[in-house]
Amino acid sequence: MMDPRTSAQDLMRCDLCETAVVQMHCDTCLVNLCTACVGKHFSADLSKPHKIVDFQDRKSTPIYPGCKTHDKEQCEMYCNKCDIPVCLSCLTSNQHLGHELSKFLEVFNEKMEIIKQEHNELNDKIYPTYQDIASDLQNRMSQLEKEYGDLSTAITKHGEDWHREIDKLVKKLKAEVHEMKNTQLQTLQKHLDEINQKISDIKDEINKFETAIDCNDLSKLLSITSNVLLYRNLPHKIMSSLPKFTPGKIQGELCKLFGALSSSSLISDKHGYSMKTTQKSPETGSSPPVKQLLDKPETVTTIHTGYRDNLYNVVCLSDEEIWTSGYDSTTKLYSINQGSLVKSITTKSGKIPLDIAVKKSGDLVYTDYKDRTVNTVKNEKIEEVIRLQNWKPKGVCTTSSGDLLVIMVSDDDTQTKVVCYSGSTEKQSIQFDDKGKPLYSPRSLYNRYITENENLDICVSDDRAGAVVVVNQAGKLRFRYTGHTAALKNTPFYPRGITTDSQSHILTVDVNNYCVHIIDQDGQFLRYLDCGLSRPWGLCIDTNDNLFVAQLWNKHVKKIKYLQ
Known part of the structure; x- marks a missing residue:
């Protein structure tokens, strides 16, 4: 069995004969070939203009889309007014007379540049930011567990100063704490699930862009849609507040004197998160307060x-x-x-x-x-x-x-x-x-x-x-x-x-x-x-x-x- 650590060093073989070492590549069909199989590949399909290049230069030739109007013609120009690729026959038909035209390769390069920029934004800023949001939620949930535990302990300690007749009241208040905690944790868990889903979606988006970057098929590239704008709008930050337990003196009516819980809350703050940046400022003392x-x-x-x-x-x-x-x-x-x-x-x-x-x-x-x-x-x-x-x-x-x-x-x-x-x-x-x-x-x-x-x-x-x-x-x-x-x-x-x-x-x-x-x-x-x-x-x-x-x-x- 081949060692996986060295498998990448194995020589690539010809896609036709599967024995000879790859030396050439068809940029039209995306097929790896040895020198001996080049002629065989040409003769197998004479309808295509096969572009054979050295293997190290593979994917260097752009694959132009076929014209939907004129069969077997490639579109090397792009009509900016009609927003469609056009071939030479389209141009000579006067259908696009007076329209602003661009070379399709320029459109390809512009699209590729946009994809690279959005890929970098997703990979370097948005994805790490969502990871930080998920980590922040998990940390705050753990902190909530601790603080609610401390709250329950305080109530229990105060309840021990009272006798059996108030056990029912103690249980009632602890049940309220438990219910408040569960309500907040369920809300935060739902928020965390949504963030994790977006993280997964962002990873899929990154993979889609990486595939596009490695692809030279103009038709496939133009079909790619971007959801980066959706992820730039960061989610609201859910802010939780704890109820307070206020103990009372042991006198008078027990229900009023034992103490009560204040209400808890979850607040959604749309400015709670900020996008992660890759550039770090030099250390010049304390950082200035963040202003939106x-x-x-x-x-x-x-x-x-x-x-x-x-x-x-x-x-x-x-x-x-x-x-x-x-x-x-x-x-x-x-x-x-x-x-x-x-x-x-x-x-x-x-x-x-x-x-x-x-x-x-x-x-x-x-x-x-x-x-x-x-x-x-x-x-x-x-x-x-x-x-x-x-x-x-x-x-x-x-x-x-x-x-x-x-x-x-x-x-x-x-x-x-x-x-x-x-x-x-x-x-x-x-x-x-x-x-x-x-x-x-x-x-x-x-x-x-x-x-x-x-x-x-x-x-x-x-x-x-x-x-x-x-x-x-x-x-x-x-x-x-x-x-x-x-x-x-x-x-x-x-x-x-x-x-x-x-x-x-x-x-x-x-x-x-x-x-x-x-x-x-x-x-x-x-x-x-x-x-x-x-x-x-x-x-x-x-x-x-x-x-x-x-x-x-x-x-x-x-x-x-x-x-x-």
Whole structure:
């Protein structure tokens, strides 16, 4: 008998002669062949265009679906308007004249990419989350058993202080405890059974996607339906509360004095569970409290800045004051609650401050693109911190360690990079990925914005690329977010201002769609915020996770509450 540990090393044999070692493969019939049997396989069925490839290249040839209208013809194109595959004869028949067409292989690749992404989501997030939910339910059921046991023990102990005449009352109360416990456990068991069934269904879904990923049959691939949306909506969390036993003094009417049980309850909390993530934040002390997104964000207040021309930037000095800048040389500090101007600062060069930030000390930082400088304002005195050669600064932000991150472009506008400064000393330059390709696009018409996330990722809004580019602290690319398919105004994603909150959410303005995108720290889209925004541009977050949005044309800053 073959050892199962080494059986995988056995040579594969030809499907026809079953003796010779496999050397070739028919990608049309999915048959393994030796060299000698290739001709025999061809002659066995002359009606098919057999595609013979080396065995190691099997499944490299896509299997196009047959045309339902024209027999024996394969459909290598796809009509987007009619949503059907079409062959060459279909196209020459003028039935699809003027329709938008795609290569079927492109449709295949798009479908395969969606399946791979949903497979990864099921395998890496949803399935582990449901496993954690099942484990949580089992643990809480065990805890319920213990706590209800403790409750019964307390009642028994108090009952021992009484005599035989109250035995009946003791049994009655214990029976009520038993009934309450059974009711709650039955409810939780039913919930657990439902979760376990979903876990089983998710496993089946994963297996279905894995089979699809390994398959090159376009017809089968297109027939696959996805239930991932069903599993993204996590179940409500059932919350249990224990009854309390309140002992009474031994006097008066026994039934009232012995004690009574309060009612128990099970509460369904739809926000009780959160999706499991694979990215772990670095240890930076205690974790911030978890805050859920509000179902309906609300505008708290609107600040009228009084700028004559466009308003671009906003940054929080504190929870009571914000700095703003626009299309002139003045940066203005406003009181949030009163909406009044506190003071103004004019740039040293008299040019526009392209971006602004606030250091931990409370000092204002601004970039002067025309003057090639990064400056700080302390006690209303402007100090030049960085002067660039052959580069011009655009976006700027402060880091958790007190450094400055500056995104800059070369004089010839062909290169873009992010540089980390400690004071005026360059510590790190981030420009290329692992393959030597630029991380950021050149020739930006407007500003580039930058921020640091709670997990120390560096996030850049790249308007020309239509992407948010996120690298880790070492400068290694983590992901690019290129917008969400269901855009509010169905126009291309065009990011501007960018900021992050205590939950490591990344928020970025989408100028074309008049909204703010919220994504998680791994680049997964969470939600849009619109709140009636008028050409939003700059963003910032205060210490309470309130969002401030600078609006380009009406020159107003909106304060929006979007987290619970």
